[in-house]
Amino acid sequence: MKFEEMGFTPGILKAIEELRFENPMPVQEKVIPVMLGEERDVIALAQTGTGKTAAFGLPLVQTTDTETNLTQALILCPTRELCLQITSDLEDYAKYTGKLSILAVYGGSSIENQIRSLKKGVHIIVATPGRLIDLINRKAARLNGVRTVILDEADEMLNMGFLDSINEILGSVPDGRRTLLFSATMSSEIASIARNYMSDPVEITIGSKNASAENVNHAYYLVHAKDKYKVLKRIADSEPDVYGIVFCRTRKETQEIASHLINDGYNADALHGDLSQAQRDAVMNKFRIRNLQLLVATDVAARGLDVDDLTHVINYSLPEDLEVYTHRSGRTGRAGKTGVSLSLVHLREKQNLHRIENLLKKKFKHLQVPTGSEICGKQLFHWVKKLETPGSEHPEIEKFLPEIKNRLSGLDREELLRRVVIREFDRFLDDYRNGEDIIEPIEDRNSGNRSSDRKGRRDHYEGKFTRLFINLGKNDGFYPEQLIEFVNSNTQGKKVPLGKIDLLKSFSFFEVEESWSDYLISRLNNKQFMDRKVAVEIAQERSSGRNEDHGDRRKPAWSGGRSGNKKQHGSSGDFHKGRKQDRNERKKFRR
Numbered sequence: 267m268k269f270e271e272m273g274f275t276p277g278i279l280k281a282i283e284e285l286r287f288e289n290p291m292p293v294q295e296k297v298i299p300v301m302l303g304e305e306r307d308v309i310a311l312a313q314t315g316t317g318k319t320a321a322f323g324l325p326l327v328q329t330t331d332t333e334t335n336l337t338q339a340l341i342l343c344p345t346r347e348l349c350l351q352i353t354s355d356l357e358d359y360a361k362y363t364g365k366l367s368i369l370a371v372y373g374g375s376s377i378e379n380q381i382r383s384l385k386k387g388v389h390i391i392v393a394t395p396g397r398l399i400d401l402i403n404r405k406a407a408r409l410n411g412v413r414t415v416i417l418d419e420a421d422e423m424l425n426m427g428f429l430d431s432i433n434e435i436l437g438s439v440p441d442g443r444r445t446l447l448f449s450a451t452m453s454s455e456i457a458s459i460a461r462n463y464m465s466d467p468v469e470i471t472i473g474s475k476n477a478s479a480e481n482v483n484h485a486y487y488l489v490h491a492k493d494k495y496k497v498l499k500r501i502a503d504s505e506p507d508v509y510g511i512v513f514c515r516t517r518k519e520t521q522e523i524a525s526h527l528i529n530d531g532y533n534a535d536a537l538h539g540d541l542s543q544a545q546r547d548a549v550m551n552k553f554r555i556r557n558l559q560l561l562v563a564t565d566v567a568a569r570g571l572d573v574d575d576l577t578h579v580i581n582y583s584l585p586e587d588l589e590v591y592t593h594r595s596g597r598t599g600r601a602g603k604t605g606v607s608l609s610l611v612h613l614r615e616k617q618n619l620h621r622i623e624n625l626l627k628k629k630f631k632h633l634q635v636p637t638g639s640e641i642c643g644k645q646l647f648h649w650v651k652k653l654e655t656p657g658s659e660h661p662e663i664e665k666f667l668p669e670i671k672n673r674l675s676g677l678d679r680e681e682l683l684r685r686v687v688i689r690e691f692d693r694f695l696d697d698y699r700n701g702e703d704i705i706e707p708i709e710d711r712n713s714g715n716r717s718s719d720r721k722g723r724r725d726h727y728e729g730k731f732t733r734l735f736i737n738l739g740k741n742d743g744f745y746p747e748q749l750i751e752f753v754n755s756n757t758q759g760k761k762v763p764l765g766k767i768d769l770l771k772s773f774s775f776f777e778v779e780e781s782w783s784d785y786l787i788s789r790l791n792n793k794q795f796m797d798r799k800v801a802v803e804i805a806q807e808r809s810s811g812r813n814e815d816h817g818d819r820r821k822p823a824w825s826g827g828r829s830g831n832k833k834q835h836g837s838s839g840d841f842h843k844g845r846k847q848d849r850n851e852r853k854k855f856r857r
């Protein structure tokens with residue numbers, strides 16, 4: 267259906283055209299006909315970003331009688347910011363429609379001014395519940411002419427403890443009015459409001475109930491708590507165009523993370539309740555106009571901040587509550603765009619992650635923390651992309667160009683390019699040159715079940731594993747515990763991600779996450795295990811088959827005639843010492 271076919275007046279259609287809304291969004295297709303046609307109540311389960319403001323706002327503006335001074339509609343919402351946003355949207359819709367007066371009333375600002383405005387007559391009041399109750403008590407807000415009540419973000423209002431206020435307000439508006447309730451999620455409290463104050467509502471669900479916005483990709487990084495900030499930085503570094511909100515649990519954490527980011531040169535700032543309203547406004551404004559790339563915020567402070575095209579929502583801490591998660595992630599992937607909701611999860615939070623996955627009926631993608639070299643690559647191509655578009659001209663450069671050209675004339679294009687790229691790359695690499703890659707925590711480390719332990723570990727690493735050969739086997743008393751302990755005791759407390767372990771009689775194979783293999787080989791080679799000198803090297807590509815004890819055909823690397831290696835390992839106790847059994851075993855692998 268098109269807007270033109272929905273029964274809007276030319277004035278509203280003109281406003282819609284100016285807003286560049288081409289076609290109604292799903293929530294609008296469902297809500298608008300009910301509001302313009304049947305006189306029914308509506309419960310709509312819809313996230314922010316689905317176009318719900320226009321869904322109720324356009325028909326509300328059209329059906330408000332501007333010939334009288336009566337307040338005819340009441341919109342309740344959880345925050346001051348949302349009040350202002352809704353009011354500004356309604357003003358846009360009403361641009362070509364008579365003299366409609368809309369007033370936002372909310373706590374934290376002068377009640378006298380609001381009373382003065384109300385006295386002049388207001389057609390639509392957009393209010394936070396607490397302030398509206400004050401105004402009702404002072405007899406400034408007169409609700410006897412109210413025909414429509416809209417509860418926007420009802421779940422958020424309940425989360426913020428407004429249930430009593432909502433009950434009081436709904437109890438004091440005339441019966442026979444129409445009520446519309448918008449909520450991202452359905453809870454028993456919402457259902458009870460519907461039961462008590464709505465009659466036979468049309469129920470509209472956009473997407474599935476309790477589901478997050480369709481075009482949001484959910485993903486997570488498994489991180490040690492101590493690495494969280496580092497991982498956040500890596501995310502920011504690997505997404506140079508990021509424009510997102512980093513959600514933290516507490517005001518303190520919010521401030522700390524924002525301060526660290528600012529100190530580290532990121533374009534970030536904090537938004538939380540310890541800031542004054544003026545400071546919050548300033549930060550939100552900077553973020554809205556994209557002067558900030560990363561807004562570090564608490565849930566409460568970020569409510570009502572209406573920013574459309576976030577590329578990312580980052581859950582620095584995973585919320586306990588599905589509703590909070592839904593709200594956070596609903597801030598990206600709006601208005602038909604795709605967004606990403608990333609969560610930094612440590613092992614203890616995994617259960618919570620699974621719970622959220624189950625409730626959302628969505629599988630979160632497990633991402634690997636970008637390595638330094640991946641980040642450098644991304645930054646480099648970001649820089650190349652910028653080079654592709656001409657920047658602004660600086661006339662003052664002109665005078666230097668001839669001399670520069672002259673000085674660089676000995677370099678051909680290719681060499682010049684190479685040098686420029688090297689310089690740029692060096693700059694990125696500086697941050698990562700000496701830093702080690704961040705390692706994920708390993709699950710089930712102390713699990714009694716060895717095979718599930720190994721499996722668990724492997725499952726964490728969707729990245730590649732390298733298969734290593736080690737010249738120790740069961741005959742050496744070398745079992746998985748010994749291997750793990752041996753690895754741990756030689757890697758200075760680093761948690762090296764191991765994969766599958768195949769133990770044979772006198773040598774073994776085990777997998778290690780690819781980026782760790784060189785490190786591990788260097789750490790383990792020539793070390794002593796019992797009376798044996800240890801040799802570790804990359805095993806050759808294996809063909810599929812069973813393990814050695816059952817006639818496997820896999821070849822270790824040394825079978826390909828790497829004589830240098832043989833010599834190197836040929837000291838006492840190594841695997842070439844000539845144990846007959848070893849030879850037989852190796853023969854089997856060489857086939």
Ligand code: AMP
Pocket residue numbers: 286287288289290291294313314315316317318319320574600601
């Ligand atoms: P809301 O869910 O009301 O916060 O709306 C999310 C965004 O979608 C706002 O920026 C609206 O301006 C935009 N929007 C609403 N309706 C439409 C539409 N029919 N076509 C395109 N954008 C829309």
